Amino acid sequence: MSKSIVILGAGFTGLPLAHKLLKYTAPKPGIKLKVVLVTPSSKFYWNLAATRGVIPGAIPDDQLFLDIKSALPQYPSSHFELFLGRATDVDASANTVRVALNNGSQQTVVYDHLVIATGSHISSNLPYKLLGSYEETLEALHSLQDRIDEAKSIVVAGAGPTGVEAAGEIAAAYGTTKEVTLINSSEHVLHASNVLPSVAQSVERDLRKLGVNVISNTKVISTRNADPTENHGMSPRKTDLVLSNGKAIAADCYLPLFGVAVNTQFLPEQWLDKDGNLKQGKTMRVEGTTNVWGIGDVGNLEPKQVVNTDAQIIYLAETLDRILTGKHNTIKEYKPLNKTMIFISMGPRHATGQIGNWKLWSWMVNYVKGRRIFVDEAPDYPIDLLRDSSRIRGETWLFQSEGIYAEDENRELDIVLDFLRTYGNPESACDTLSLCEQYYHDGGKRTGFGRDFNFSRRRGILSYLAEQGDEVVLAFFLASGEHDTNFTDGTLRTPLLWAVKNGHEAAVTLLLEKGAELESGDSSGRTPLLWAVENGHEAVVRLLLEKGAELESGDSSGRTPLSWAARNKREAVVRLLREKGVEKSKIVTLTREQLHSA
Ligand SMILES: Cc1cc2nc3c(=O)[nH]c(=O)nc-3n(C[C@H](O)[C@H](O)[C@H](O)COP(=O)(O)OP(=O)(O)OC[C@H]3O[C@@H](n4cnc5c(N)ncnc54)[C@H](O)[C@@H]3O)c2cc1C
Structure with missing residues (x-):
């Protein structure tokens, strides 16, 4: 009997997962599989480069946004269907999803297995991630580019990876022609990312070199003239900010980059934890369900980073394959990586990174990420994972080199095996x-x-x-x-x-x-x-x-x-x-x- 796997979201996880199922599972003898992909955006957004992409002219639109249809080879319509629209409701008892199509009509899609890969967005709705359709996101991105270009003073709030990179990229691009301020609620940047003190210090040093004014142990407690619900979260021309240190500052362009919200509002409440993340069990199945799965940023298994998603995609594709081929009892548990992995670039010349307890040499992170922010990898992204290997070659390269170049805080001898376990195909006798x-x-x-x-x-x-x-x-x-x-x-x-x-x-x-x-x-x-x-x-x-x-x-x-x-x-x-x-x-x-x- 024909089975259908409905994947909601065609981002860093949904797209390669669809591709893998179509390429490997659908053609297997005795399998009748249809993969349905639902996404409001006709383009895949290479948002890893968005912190540089918001600078006018830094990265062409067609390198930031890649056409989904042409990224997927021509699978027969009996195997694959793409709906451009947004899932608005799931009826778990009927195994159906309601989709508001971009053309204004409604569609009910029936599933045997539902994969939720709807990712996340910046809480302030800034276009560092997709905002609905491609057209809406592009418009917001261009508008932000204009704002950044015009502004003399820019305040970034939030010193997590996105805030740090955003401030660093702008300062690197404009030098002293703009006053860039980064508001950091903790003593050191990247506090919530669990980085080594030496990594945080290195980033702070780079930010200082770039002329970014970092205000630590401070929060923005109120803004005047800012209306984050309009204009995709961008404030009007001038925003007055009141800070928790009692001071007030004004910004021509205010970028609140301190919160990430998961795209799970349309899902049944019992599937979600208190922060809105999908409650994933040990097999990435949503708790309390038999046929609903979560992958990527929506889940609560791992930090919300692409460096974790390769292994998740490989695992879930294999698990679904086992289920469809009647090998339920061979399903293994997913093993989260549980390792800090972070690569920060601030313009083409400043970068810092960490893998596990290793601080990577700056020039090396710069070599693999800082120069091009992986935009060269984007076109092959969905296809590369078919080989069960890491898509982002630069990061793979860093993994490979860490044993040699990382500054040794605590040497971990199992690092290479870890890499292979996560990124290699353990069954291949390569x-x-x-x-x-x-x-x-x-x-x-x-x-x-x-x-x-x-x-x-x-x-x-x-x-x-x-x-x-x-x-x-x-x-x-x-x-x-x-x-x-x-x-x-x-x-x-x-x-x-x-x-x-x-x-x-x-x-x-x-x-x-x-x-x-x-x-x-x-x-x-x-x-x-x-x-x-x-x-x-x-x-x-x-x-x-x-x-x-x-x-x-x-x-x-x-x-x-x-x-x-x-x-x-x-x-x-x-x-x-x-x-x-x-x-x-x-x-x-x-x-x-x-x-x-x-
Ligand atoms: C500026 C920035 C830089 C980053 N840099 C790095 C980095 O260097 N390294 C790293 O490891 N991680 C990085 N990340 C994190 C990384 O982007 C995410 O971990 C990754 O995008 C998660 O993939 P995903 O498939 O879960 O979600 P996404 O890639 O966000 O994809 C979600 C998909 O779901 C769709 N969708 C949303 N709502 C619905 C709905 N209701 N119905 C149907 N479809 C829907 C969206 O249109 C999209 O296609 C960065 C994040 C940001 C914001």
Whole structure:
């Protein structure tokens, strides 16, 4: 019998979930599935970049808003239906949802399973998230852009991630031409995000550098001339603010960014907790129901962040698949990540981040988020998750690099496995996973980059990892596809040369598998084989020869592998080379003694 899964909301969770069910579950033999997606907005809003998007000209509209229909491949209408409208009521006893369609008509949609993915909005209705339809949101965004552009003084209230980024982005874009003030109700910024003191201090330092005036331990207690219900929460030209510290300030543009409200007003009260969040059970099913599920910001399982939603989508798609294929008894519990993860960018040059108890290096967060706020990732967003991997490659990259670059407050050795558990597909026997498991089974070695380590970008990360022989972390970096396997440093050494030079056999194998050039020589013409021979790494020499390394190639002085082996008294290597057929006569520039030992 045909089953229908109705998904309310096509944001960061609803859209990829629909895609996954349509791609994997719907075509399974014996399954008749229809996925119905309900959303008031015809476009998906890449709101992660909204704090920069509110600055006129900073991000084009078509990079902030992506067409939902074209993001989904052409699934047959028997499998997929999209309703542009807003769910207004759910009748749980009849398994129906009422939808107010954007064209003014009403629609009743019947479901076998209902997934609520309606997300949240900024309490003041500022367009940092969707406000109803795409057209309404765009209009509000343009209007806010104009207000920000015209204003001489801007006051942001709320020093959570959105408030901090909003103030930082505006200050970074306009410099001293605008007076930007951030009102913070606590002693330090990001108080409610549970960040390390060092992370909060780093953000505060950046804000100061950008010229933002942070007023701490203070709340806005009243506003005059502001009417948050009109004009999408934007105040009129001038707003007078009365602060809890007894002072009053005026703002040309006031941005209240201190509250997030979940979009659950239309749901039965018994499904909601006191803050309006859906009460999710351990399988993400709404408590007291058998066929209603919550995902993303609407739920009460995890903090309201995209960094948590990848795992939720993968889990819920799999759970629904198991139910539809009659494997109810194999459903597992969802395991929340329970880890602080935050990436704050304030303009293209200032950023700070934290994963677990690790404060990330600012330049690194800046590299992955600050420069473009992931807008390049947006078009592939719904599709990427089909591979059960993290969509936001930058964040994945940070995960991968944290073991090396994070400033160590409390080193957590399980970080890489955690990453794989959350973002990888535990059932796939991919090389990286088995390598990683082996790594931990063996006790886990750490790459030896301490606080005093100086990273030169000219050398590139792969070269350091290859030198250290940390094949696990190296594997992650190579898998990210963001690094050139044959990147050369100032002396033309490739990562392969570094791994070979230090005799790291596993790293050499990995690099060769990933396309490292076997004969790429450094500035003195020494190839990987010459380095391996010179340093007497017999196993690596053997490996390179098996891969077809050129036996007779010499360096810029004409020294061949056999010459180097003899010169450095690498007897085992000399024997190996001769076994492979190198003739003694090919040895050049040798002393009599060296020749004798060969
Ligand atoms: C400015 C800003 C920056 C952020 N940056 C980050 C970041 O860097 N990293 C991070 O991890 N998180 C970040 N977040 C949080 C992130 O945006 C949310 O966690 C994410 O959007 C949640 O996804 P979702 O699918 O639950 O909801 P949403 O993405 O909000 O999607 C909700 C969907 O439901 C639809 N909808 C709403 N009401 C109804 C209804 N009644 N009927 C039908 N459909 C409805 C909406 O139109 C939308 O399609 C940021 C949030 C903001 C505001």
